[in-house]
Amino acid sequence: MTSSPNTDLLQVENLGIAFGGLQAVSGVNYRVTPNAINAVIGPNGAGKSTFFNLLSGFYKPTSGRILWRGQDVTRVPAHEMAKLGIARTFQTTSLFKELPIIENVLLGTRLRGRSGVWDAILRTSRLKREENEARERASWALDFVGLGPNDPRPVAMLTQEAQKRVSIAIALATNPNLVLLDEPAAGINPEETAGLTRLIRKMTEHGLTVLLIEHKMNMIMNLANHIMVLHHGQKIAEGTPQEVQGDPAVISAYLGGGSRA
């Protein structure tokens, strides 16, 4: 296996998954462009969510493999992927709505701590150190996404857009290299979408690599540096926004496939 760990982050080879008789993703070869905004698009049912779940370790492929910095991580469980430096956002429905903002972020980061039950009972110095570090990291992440670390409000009182920022802060607090964003602009208005676009750009300006799936085509075309197009589970095109927009296979997939953009 050839690898160049300094430049490669995530790469997939011949990746596929079948659900019963349905081949939801098939034979995809793809390499995430480091320190850039990467997008995966495609008509409804193209396999975007399934591809995303494969990358984040939630589904295990039935063919092919996933490499992280040149290392085979195909069988690594989802929580271990987070430890490697791959973080993903979840829909805002998975937030603990009655808890304050920072507690939501702390719950996300605590999962990475090394303290065990005895550390908790005895309040060991390791536990205290980890708690302080987690709190610092959570405050930094909330500040980064534009939310006040000392804001005492429960998540339920925030707008949908601010809740999306909380989910991004949870991902950032795990100190990732690659952040996978699941439809970051779903269910928010154009003005809020512009704000989230700025936040996603800021992430790459700070050295992060972003990969997102999103239906809002205008947003993607303005935001992404590199786009991969799925159709019926297969990669049909990839390149710059200009390249994929002008690609006849992409145009025909969208005309025949019914875009929700």
Ligand SMILES: Nc1ncnc2c1ncn2[C@@H]1O[C@H](COP(=O)(O)OP(=O)(O)OP(=O)(O)O)[C@@H](O)[C@H]1O
């Ligand atoms: N867990 C599953 N079990 C069985 N079939 C599934 C499962 N997940 C997805 N599929 C099927 O795989 C195909 C791809 O679905 P997927 O949700 O990945 O597409 P998508 O591009 O994200 O769609 P959308 O744009 O509508 O969200 C669909 O035919 C879907 O019904």
